[in-house]
Amino acid sequence: MTNVHIVGAGIHAFGRHDDKSGLDQGVFAAREALADAGLAWTDMQFGFGGSSAAGNADAVLPRLGLTGIQFVNVANGCATGGSALLAGYWAIKSGEFDLGVVVGFDKHPRGAFNPEPADWGLPDWYGDIGLMLTTQFFGNKINRYMGLHGITPTTLGRVAEKAFENGARTPHAWRREPVGLNAIMSSRMISDPLTQYMFCSPAEGGAALILASDRKMKELGLAGPKVRGAAVRTRVNGSFEVFSPSLDVERGPSPTQLASKAAYEMAGVGPSDIDVAQLQDTESGAEIMHMAENGFCADGEQERLLEEGATRLGGKLPVNTDGGCLACGEPIGASGLRQVYENVQQLRGRAEGRQVEGARMGYSQVYGAPGLSGVVILEA
Template sequence: MTQVHIIGAGIHPFGRHDDKTGLDQGVHAVREALADAGLAWSDVEFAFGGSSAAGSADAALPRLGLTGVQFINISNGCATGGSSLLSGYWAIKSGEFDLGVVIGFDKHPRGAFNADPVASGLPRWYGETGMMLTTQFFAMKIRRYMELHAISATTLGRVAVKAYENGTVTPHAWRRAPVDLETVMTSQMLSDPLTKFMFCSPAEGGVALVLASETKMRELGLSGPRVRGAAVRTRPRGSFEVFSPSLDVKRGVSPTELASKAAYDMAGVGPGDIDVAQIQDTESGAEIMHMAENGFCADGEQEQWLSEGATRLSGKLPINTDGGCLACGEPVGASGLRQVYENVQQLRGRAAGRQVDGARLAYSQVYGAPGISAVAILEA
């Protein structure tokens, strides 16, 4: 059976780049990824990619070369990058292609994300009550989770401290300065219980990966991590959260739980086998909830994990080793691929300053509204 490998990886640093368009940053990432693999754009047989706010991803073609390559645009919210990776994986796994590129880039204006509920398949009242404004949505979601599972505000703060600490040793991160716990906890309250430093910011950046079949990789004399498992799942009925802590409502299984189980089953591994993980952390609460949804701990165990430093670079399961969305910001089209880029660096031993010793299995998970989760497991 055909195996799929990542043989090249490129990134444009995340943050704010007033002199560059989102497309500029995406093209930069593709050129970096091709150079990493020692290939030319003319070698590429297909491409998948997406951008939320910076135009269609296939706009990169005139800049890269008009070769007639198959290019399909992907749009799955924050899960766009993960969905692009899965599409490329399938294209090679099926035997149809041997070599391709997945790309994601974006350039968002300043301010919180505030989407159109109807365009997202949700009722209009959902937006009218403020649920599409991400700061409010995330705050209500984590507040209920904290009440149900005895998670303290300090634990939210510890997630942010770790993220900014990791960002200081990550060249592609936007936030490169440490922030201490007191500063995180006493910074401006945006939506209770989340303070300013507990949120990521809409950002800019680009990421590209070169995928190849094992046969093609060996023919080229290259090597790279194998995509051992990959899955995208949407939310089933009953999965969408009811947010008020006073309501006793049983929540159904989430799309992240479905995607993670599918990826674990495909890879033939479990959560305890993972050496390093990148998980969705649009704010501190998301990382805490996703720790449990991806099977790394039980609901409520995050309190002890964070207090003991279990998710730090030296911990039993380093999480968001490049600082995640909190330190890097979130350009929607690129964010999921940034996670995979970081895992490629970890598995290649190239993550200087933040390298996880002996990492062999790396996990990534990204969640996109209104309920799409993408998971990928890489093996060195």
């Protein structure tokens, strides 16, 4: 079977753009990706894409060209972008296609994500007690983790401080000013222990990638990182979150642990081989928990690693080098593709101002409620 490469990458800056629709931003990103690869829309053989709040992703077709291309809309929560990429990867890996595009975009209203329980197949009481309000859900989740593994609130603050420092170096980030640790810790409490600056915001933006087979890449003289591993996994019995530290329960593996293990095995590498990582950081606690779930440390080691600066630029394993969701915001359809876009820039040596020296292997992980995770491993 052929290898799959990312030969073009494009992005529309994340944030708030009152003069542009979500579709405008997705079309912009797709055109940027095509230009990056030196290809035309008429070269594309397939498309996969998603948007949560800005209409179906196939709405890009009248704007880019009605060529009869196969296009499939993808919806998988915050993992929509990662799932679209996986679908494109499979389309080429199977030998059915040689060249295609994956695209994601969104334009969310201001305020916390708060979907209806019925949308996720959950009973009404789940929302009635506030757990569908994402801020409370995340606060409860990290509270339990901190109680079990000795993580302090200061470590949550260090995650956010790093994110804003990296965002200040990144042209496509929304929040482009550093925020000091004291300001983060003393900002308005949203859901204990998470303060205002420890949460990402629903946002706008678009991202797109062009995928190619070995054969097509060589035929057209293209170049780009190889997809070494890609996996999406869902929850198993016992994996859902239990919030009370007083309850002694035996949990099953999380979707992130399952997807991570599958991607590492597919790639034939392990956590120690990764040079740069983009991890889901819907809020500071998510990045901390995902560091362990993706195999980069043991539970509880995050306290020391963050204090030592191990995940900062110049550290042992830089994490969320473009500022992640905390600095970029989260447009659901585009967020997972933004992570991969950032790794493509890092592996090409194009991440000016935030470049990880010598980066050869990039890792990205995105989590989609109510329980699935996608992982992509790239090699320069």
